[in-house]
Amino acid sequence: MKEIYIRDDFIKLGQAMKLAGLVGSGVDAKMLILDGEVSVNGEVVTQRGKKLFENDIFMFQNEEYKICKG
Secondary structure: EEEEEOOOOEHHHHHHHOOOOOOOOOOHHHHHHHHOOOEEEOEEEOOOOOOOOOOEEEOOEEEEEEEOOO
16 A cells, blocks of 8 residues: 655545656546546545545555555
8 A cells, every 4th residue: 555645634536646646637537537447445436526634545556545644
C-alpha cells in the first residue's frame, strides 16, 4: 500500500490521483473515475470530487493508496 500525504483536512479523489502520479490531468482522472475504475474504501465511486480524508484508501489498477496527514 502506498501512502499519499496531505496537509489539509481532505483531498479530492481526482487531485489524489494526480498527486500519486497516476494521471497527468484532472480530465484523465475524471474519465477513469467515470468508467468505474477507482474505488474508495472498497466501493466504486464515480465522483471525481469525492472528498478523501485521513485513513481513507482508494484503489486503482489493483494498487491501494492510503491518505495520510502530514
